[in-house]
Amino acid sequence: MADTPDKPISYRDSGVDIDEGARAVERIRESVRSTYRPEVIGDIGGFGGMFSAASFKDMEDPIIVSGTDGVGTKLKIAQLLGKHDTVGIDLVAMCVNDVLVTGAEPLFFLDYVAVGKLDSEKMTAIVSGIAEGCRQAGCALIGGEMAEHPGMMEPDDYDLSGFCVGVLDRPKAVTGESITPGDVVLGLGSSGVHSNGFSLVRKAIVEGHESELDLPRVDLGGESLGETLLVPTRIYVKAVRKLLAQNIHVKGMAHITGGGITENLARVLPADCSARLVPGAWKIPRIFEVLRTATALGDDEMYRTFNMGIGFAIVLDPAHAPEAAASLRAAGESVYEIGDIVEGTGEVVYGRSDVH
Numbered sequence: 001m002a003d004t005p006d007k008p009i010s011y012r013d014s015g016v017d018i019d020e021g022a023r024a025v026e027r028i029r030e031s032v033r034s035t036y037r038p039e040v041i042g043d044i045g046g047f048g049g050m051f052s053a054a055s056f057k058d059m060e061d062p063i064i065v066s067g068t069d070g071v072g073t074k075l076k077i078a079q080l081l082g083k084h085d086t087v088g089i090d091l092v093a094m095c096v097n098d099v100l101v102t103g104a105e106p107l108f109f110l111d112y113v114a115v116g117k118l119d120s121e122k123m124t125a126i127v128s129g130i131a132e133g134c135r136q137a138g139c140a141l142i143g144g145e146m147a148e149h150p151g152m153m154e155p156d157d158y159d160l161s162g163f164c165v166g167v168l169d170r171p172k173a174v175t176g177e178s179i180t181p182g183d184v185v186l187g188l189g190s191s192g193v194h195s196n197g198f199s200l201v202r203k204a205i206v207e208g209h210e211s212e213l214d215l216p217r218v219d220l221g222g223e224s225l226g227e228t229l230l231v232p233t234r235i236y237v238k239a240v241r242k243l244l245a246q247n248i249h250v251k252g253m254a255h256i257t258g259g260g261i262t263e264n265l266a267r268v269l270p271a272d273c274s275a276r277l278v279p280g281a282w283k284i285p286r287i288f289e290v291l292r293t294a295t296a297l298g299d300d301e302m303y304r305t306f307n308m309g310i311g312f313a314i315v316l317d318p319a320h321a322p323e324a325a326a327s328l329r330a331a332g333e334s335v336y337e338i339g340d341i342v343e344g345t346g347e348v349v350y351g352r353s354d355v356h
Helices: 018-033 054-058 074-081 087-100 120-137 198-206 225-229 237-245 260-266 286-295 299-303 318-330
Strands: 062-070 105-115 140-148 158-169 184-189 250-255 273-277 310-316 335-343 348-350
Touching: 018 120, 018 140, 062 087, 074 087, 074 158, 074 198, 074 225, 087 105, 087 120, 087 158, 087 237, 087 250, 105 120, 105 237, 120 140, 120 158, 120 237, 184 318, 198 225, 198 286, 225 286, 237 250, 237 310, 237 318, 250 260, 260 273, 260 299, 260 310, 260 348, 286 299, 299 348, 310 318, 310 335, 318 335
Parallel strands: 105 140, 273 348
Antiparallel strands: 062 158, 105 158, 184 310, 184 335, 250 310, 273 335
């Protein structure tokens, strides 16, 4: 039988501050509301987020598409620099870009933030980034959870998880099944490292150099390593959804995340086709040359670890490529014709072709 304490032990005494949690919810209220779409029912603070499905009735065969992801150890860079307002964009991007690959429209988003000790100011910065990501993707932030974990996490530590739900009319699904030799691969430029490979990034160029993260570097064009690494993952939803609305037959799409171009583009290829890419066909951001030097990795490992400047890939008939590229550029994307589809075994290979 436990001993009776001399005085009451409150939840705050255990490391959980309910009042700080309430302050955090109040501070993020307007950021969350700024993401709402007409389909959102209710307001922040409910037990469950509600979203109307009335518009689905106009679809021939509506399919719900879901995705979940996190930001990974990129959060350690944010914590080192005390900059927390961009990693939320990364969180949304990692989920909505995955859902987009199917051709789906991301509808709503939920987040889970685990912290060692709740700080309403830091939480406001984190959630403002999540809200910004949702606005960029056109999806609503309809729910979330802030959880304090004293004794399990250091007070300044936190982790993020996100969950996205989208909808797709089955006849318009982008599956990769119709990809054939002769098709073209368009690549959309990345904003940098995005949110993958950061365990290697930290080991190769951050550990032991933490005090130098804010210093401008010649090899990064005058930017600091810290600001270069924290550039948020690009969200491709609006540009690609605009393209799909033009009834251009997109045969396959890939979000270039962990596994780099090599592994992710291969996921959408039929077993009898390969993608032949020409690395010189697109601009590779300076940070990848810094990483190549620091890791001494060869091309094969670089292209199966990092996005190398391509954050999203689209496969389509060459007759449609100019129109598609023009649409994507008009929407603000950097677009490159990075390769073509050849007979093969479902792999991504690199080398010369007629692509310019």
